[in-house]
Amino acid sequence: MKTFIAKMTHMFAAKRDFLISLLLVCTTLAIFWQIVHCDFTNYDDNQYVTENRHVQNGLTSQNVAWAFTSCEPSYWMPLSWLSFMLDFELYGLNPMGYHWTNLLLHIANTLLLFLIFKRMTGAVWKSAFIAALFGLHPLNVESVAWVAERKNVLSTFFWMLTVLTYLYYVARPSLRRYLLIFFTFAFGLMAKPIIVTLPFVLLLLDYWPLQRLQSDQWPNGNGTPHFRSLSHSWQRWSPLRLVLEKVPFFVLAAITSVLTFLVQHRSGAAKSVELFPLMDRIANALVSFVAYIGKMVWPQNLAVFYPHPGSGLPLWQIVGATLLLAGITILAIGATRRHPFVLVGWLWYLGTLVPVIGLVQSGDQGMADRFTYVPLIGLFIIIAWGVPRLMAGWHYGRFVLISSAGTLLLLLAICTRMQIRHWKNDTTLFTHALKVTENNFLAHHNLGSALARQGRYEEAIPHFQETLRITPNHVKAYYNLGLALAKQGKLDEAIANYSKALRLRPDYPEALNGLGVALAREGKLEEAIGYFTTALQVKPDYSPARGNLNLALQKMDKLTKTPGWGQNYAR
Numbered sequence: 001m002k003t004f005i006a007k008m009t010h011m012f013a014a015k016r017d018f019l020i021s022l023l024l025v026c027t028t029l030a031i032f033w034q035i036v037h038c039d040f041t042n043y044d045d046n047q048y049v050t051e052n053r054h055v056q057n058g059l060t061s062q063n064v065a066w067a068f069t070s071c072e073p074s075y076w077m078p079l080s081w082l083s084f085m086l087d088f089e090l091y092g093l094n095p096m097g098y099h100w101t102n103l104l105l106h107i108a109n110t111l112l113l114f115l116i117f118k119r120m121t122g123a124v125w126k127s128a129f130i131a132a133l134f135g136l137h138p139l140n141v142e143s144v145a146w147v148a149e150r151k152n153v154l155s156t157f158f159w160m161l162t163v164l165t166y167l168y169y170v171a172r173p174s175l176r177r178y179l180l181i182f183f184t185f186a187f188g189l190m191a192k193p194i195i196v197t198l199p200f201v202l203l204l205l206d207y208w209p210l211q212r213l214q215s216d217q218w219p220n221g222n223g224t225p226h227f228r229s230l231s232h233s234w235q236r237w238s239p240l241r242l243v244l245e246k247v248p249f250f251v252l253a254a255i256t257s258v259l260t261f262l263v264q265h266r267s268g269a270a271k272s273v274e275l276f277p278l279m280d281r282i283a284n285a286l287v288s289f290v291a292y293i294g295k296m297v298w299p300q301n302l303a304v305f306y307p308h309p310g311s312g313l314p315l316w317q318i319v320g321a322t323l324l325l326a327g328i329t330i331l332a333i334g335a336t337r338r339h340p341f342v343l344v345g346w347l348w349y350l351g352t353l354v355p356v357i358g359l360v361q362s363g364d365q366g367m368a369d370r371f372t373y374v375p376l377i378g379l380f381i382i383i384a385w386g387v388p389r390l391m392a393g394w395h396y397g398r399f400v401l402i403s404s405a406g407t408l409l410l411l412l413a414i415c416t417r418m419q420i421r422h423w424k425n426d427t428t429l430f431t432h433a434l435k436v437t438e439n440n441f442l443a444h445h446n447l448g449s450a451l452a453r454q455g456r457y458e459e460a461i462p463h464f465q466e467t468l469r470i471t472p473n474h475v476k477a478y479y480n481l482g483l484a485l486a487k488q489g490k491l492d493e494a495i496a497n498y499s500k501a502l503r504l505r506p507d508y509p510e511a512l513n514g515l516g517v518a519l520a521r522e523g524k525l526e527e528a529i530g531y532f533t534t535a536l537q538v539k540p541d542y543s544p545a546r547g548n549l550n551l552a553l554q555k556m557d558k559l560t561k562t563p564g565w566g567q568n569y570a571r
Contacts, residue, residue, distance in 0.1 A: 045147045193260045
C-alpha cells in the first residue's frame with residue numbers, strides 16, 4: 001500500500017511539474033511573441049550582424065577561427081559569434097530568425113530557473129513564481145528583444161546549466177561531474193564574460209538552500225533541506241574547503257576579467273578616470289543599485305540607453321541610496337539565522353551587479369536594463385520566500401497570497417507587452433528613449449540616423465545638432481550631419497562638418513570618403529582624389545572610396561556634377 005501511494009504521489013508530482021513547465025513556456029512565449037516582428041536596431045546590431053562581414057560569410061573555418069581570436073567589439077565572445085553565424089546560415093538577414101533564437105534562449109533560461117530552484121528547495125510553487133517573475137518582467141525585454149544582446153541570454157543559458165551541473169555534482173561528487181561544471185562555466189564565459197560572478201553565487205547556494213556549510217545555523221530537527229534527501233553522499237564542509245572547491249572557477253573568472261578589461265581598454269570602451277572620475281563612478285553605482293530596485297518594483301520609463309549623470313547626481317540621492325543599501329544589508333545580516341534566504345538573495349543581487357555597476361566604466365551609460373537579467377533573481381528569491389513568511393499567520397492568507405501573485409504576474413505581463421512595442425524599429429525605440437530620459441545624446445544620434453536612412457533629412461538634422469550640443473566631440477554625429485546636409489545639396493556645410501569629424505579622428509574612412517564626394521561635387525577633383533586615396537590607405541577594402549576614386553580619375557577633365565556622381569558613396 002505504501003509503495004502504491006508513493007508511486008501515485010511521484011506520478012502526480014511529475015505531472016504537476018510538467019504542467020507548470022508547460023505553462024511557463026507557453027506564457028513566456030505568448031507575452032514575448034511580438035518580438036519576432038521587430039527589426040534590427042542601428043545600436044550594435046549593425047556591428048554584430050547587419051554590417052559584419054564575418055557573420056555574413058557564415059560558418060566557414062576561417063570565420064570560426066576569427067570568432068575564437070577576435071575581441072570585437074570589446075569582448076572575447078566566440079560562442080556568441082558562432083550563434084550569429086549559425087543564424088545567418090539559417091535566416092540570412094531576416095531579423096525574425098535572430099529574434100526567435102533570443103526568445104527561445106530566454107524561454108530555456110526561465111524553465112531552467114524553475115527546475116534549479118525546485119531541485120534545490122523542493123518548493124514547487126515558490127520556484128515557479130521566481131521563474132515566472134524572471135520570464136515576464138519588463139526589465140528583461142531589452143535582453144530578449146535586442147539582437148546584439150544574444151550574448152546576455154546565451155551566457156545566462158550556460159549560467160543556468162552550470163548551476164544545474166553543480167547540483168548534479170553536489171548530489172554525488174566525482175571528478176567527472178566537477179569537470180562538467182568547469183566546462184559549462186567556461187562556455188558561459190565564452191558567450192559573455194559577465195558571468196564571472198557565478199563562483200560567488202555557488203558559495204551563496206552552498207549556504208542556502210544547499211546547506212553545505214558546517215554551522216550551528218542548521219541544528220538537528222530544524223528542517224532537513226530538500227536537496228539533502230536527493231544526495232547519495234551528503235556532507236557539510238568547512239568554509240575554507242568550500243572556497244577551495246571553487247578556486248579553479250575563481251581563477252578562470254579572474255583571468256577572464258583581466259583579459260576583458262585589457263580588451264576594453266584597447267578598444268576605447270573602458271573609460272578613463274579623467275572622463276569619469278572615481279567619485280562620480282561610486283556615486284552613480286550607489287544610486288544605480290537603488291534605481292534598479294525601483295525599476296523592478298515600478299517598471300516605468302524604461303529606455304535602451306540611460307546617459308551617465310557624471311557629477312550631476314544630487315547629494316540627497318547619493319546619501320539616501322547609501323543609507324538605504326546599508327540599512328537593507330544590516331537587516332539581511334540580522335535575519336540570517338531565521339531567514340537565510342534574505343541574505344543570500346541580497347548578496348546575489350549586489351554581487352552579480354558589481355561587474356556592470358560602473359566602478360570600471362565601460363561605455364557611456366549610467367545604467368542599463370540588460371544588466372539586471374541575472375541580478376534580479378536574488379531579489380525574486382527574497383520575494384518568493386519572504387512574502388509567504390510574512391503572511392503565514394494571516395486570516396485567508398493563502399487566498400490573498402495566490403490572488404496577489406496572479407495579479408502581479410498579470411500586470412508584469414501587460415507592462416512587458418507594452419515595452420516590447422517600443423522595440424519595433426529604430427524610430428519607435430529611440431523616440432521612446434527621448435521621451436523618458438534627458439540629454440540622451442545616443443538616442444538623438446541613433447534616431448537621426450534612422451530618419452536619415454528613410455530620406456527624412458529635415459527631421460534628422462536637428463537630432464544630429466542636438467547630439468553635438470550635448471556631446472560636442474561626437475565624431476559620428478559630425479559625419480552623419482555632414483551626410484544629411486550633403487544629401488540636401490548644402491555642400492559647404494557638409495564639408496565643414498566632415499572636416500570637424502576628421503579633426504577629431506583623422507583616420508575616419510567614411511568621413512574621408514564623404515568629404516571627397518562633397519569636394520568632387522564642388523569641382524575640386526584633385527582634393528577629392530586625395531581624400532579617397534587616404535580613405536583607402538586607412539581601410540584598403542573600403543569599396544565606396546575605391547569606386548569614387550575610380551570615377552574621379554575618369555572625370556578629371558569634366559565637371560564633377562555628372563549624373564550619378566557619388567552613387568558609390570555609402571555610410
